[in-house]
Amino acid sequence: MKNLHGIIFACRSDANLGELTRPRNTCSLPYGGRYRLIDFMLSNYVNAGITDVGIIVHESYQSLLDHVGSGKDWELSRTHGGLRILPPFGYAERGGEYRGDMDALEGVADYLENIRQEHVILAWGDMAVNLPVADIYRRHIETGADVTMVCTPTLKGAPRFSEYVKVNEEGRVTELSVHPVAADQALESLEIYVISKKLLLDLVNYCSAHDIYQFSRGVLQPRLKELKLMSYIHEGYVARFQSVAGYYDHSMELLEPQVYGELFNLDRPVRTKDRSSCPTYYGPDAKSNHSLVADGCIIEGEVENSIISRGVVIEKGAKVTNSVLMQNTVVKSGASLAYVITDKDVLVNEDRMLMGHATYPLAIAKGSVV
């Protein structure tokens, strides 16, 4: 894929995710036992043969930097091209977060000028999806679209956060509604676009001059007739994260074999930072049922219906059900957790009882001692 450049927006953190995004940008939210959300889009790009990727960041991106490093775990540590982290440049006088994707692109306009590929794919880095990017690009070229937009037929977001489209029989988008009150359309936009570098630069310049900061509302919506906006429908699993309960639900969905198979498709593997973890050890009295367990754990207690991340320790006599434990959580003996999300490095001491509910899981902040 020599002719496609990848851009990932990693510049929003969602207040609705509460404790989970306080220490980080949504893109570096841990998910699925060993991943950060950005791993999915990065892997999608790399698996399509994309060699040059720019990640647009704005603030609280330290954990993201830690995670992606030089990009070597995604084969993006290269002499030519490779991974670039793009913090805001010359944006200081305006201050505040980027107001939208066009605003963010304007913030890195110099970088865009120097892209050596003819086409660019743009996506947010805060969703879990395994996309056939090579196929999307091929369709973009074949249909001669100005812009190709990736859509999903299964609504994954809440209407007030999402964008919906209607398409004609050729797949051309005929109607686009941004953040409607109710979703009556069949397709949700994933806000993933393929566009030529030339058109993108023209649009960024235009938006900059007219203070337009959103691609969908500011560019696509008013130009639906003028621009050939084609849809690409992705039927597979998509998870978008807009609340703590939603995060919990999407985590639990990983226990469904079909979702696991789609998201972790071995032909398009999801790459992540290599921690050189050991295998997971199950002790003599361990129990593990209907759970997803990453490497490097020591499990001597009981685990059921749960997502267990790398380096978690569950002592003998401890019981974890319907929970999501992030990296290095330690559950001491006799403790009992149900419907709990523990962030990284949480310590739950002996005999503690923590309980949330499926509709209101209890989220415990990074590094807490219970």
Added chain:
Amino acid sequence: MKKEVVAMLLAGGQGSRLYALTSHVAKPAVPFGGKYRIIDFPLSNCANSGIDTVGVLTQYRPLELNSYIGSGQPWDLDRSDGGVHILPPYMREGDQGTWYKGTANAIYQNIGFLDLYDPEYVVILSGDHIYKMDYADMVDLHKKTGAACTISVLEVTMEEATRFGIMNVDETDRVYEFEEKPKQPKSNLASMGIYVFTWSKLRQYLIDDEADPTSSNDFGKNIIPRMLDANEIMMAYRFQGYWKDVGTIDSLWDANMDMLAIKNEKGINPYDPSWPIYSRTPIRPPHVTGEHAKLSHSLVTGGCKIDGVVENSVLFHSVVVEEGADVQYSILMPGTVVKKGAKVAYSIVAEGAVIGEDAVVGAPPSDEPDWGIAVVAGGVKIGDKAVVKPHAMIREDVKGGEQA
């Protein structure tokens, strides 16, 4: 380019006593401990000991080993100055050049490589032992004593001593005699096949040894005795901790089982963050356990799907154990599939083998004289309801219902 210490890792051995497990790969590339290969231990020891230049001498079936080592990145040995180098035998002017004739000859043939780095000391390692060791500490002893050669030794029992190369030492641990498998051992210090040499000394001994047509060009048989005869200072370095030769099916199985004893201080603890064992691992998602899974005292790795019973076993990545299957005291290498109702006990199943429904592979220890660990070679298919007897060595598919 000068380096104080360069390590040379002898990885050319065929490992013929591992039979079917080494029919496609060199012994150092044999999977070990759920996530590793045997060579990860000496390579990680090098990285953790601060040795950044390592030559890996390969000869037998090197392809998988070569691609496994690659740039050396998992062990932080991808360096612009030094790093890990694969050293196969090669041809020289005319028709000179041969396979590596022996361990000493392998190093002799790579004098040119060592001269590039002009080291003070060379550490000689082999690729068939599981242990954690700080080579820097051994080099320190070597320097302090001004030795020409320092040999790492392990204290064994007097009975075991008859099976090892034994170092007889004086009160300062200086070696005065070396005996290969002595009937009446005078000491219990067994050589671990790990040597530190002062390079300028070793270089000359290698050249002299090569000139001797009667020599078998081996460190233990030729170089060490020759150096002793010449009254060089040879020191024993007493190693304490876990060390296991994994050159046989039984010892390989044993050492894998030892990996389960993570709480045993005498075992090898892979979870110890102060001495990590690095490995190159394929990209796999976390493993999943099903409704019927029963896991105890076992190691499980990424990409596994477990819905049966797994006890006292080591599972590498992407192993599938279906509902109703039962795995006991076994080692299942990457991609093994154990189908519904199959029973696997006291077995080593190599990469990608498939155990059919209701098949039986191996059995718990019994009084039968030929009981032993059963081995199923890589890619072999054991048919439904087939039976593989204990101690069997299965290299070809076994049809459904048959016995092998």
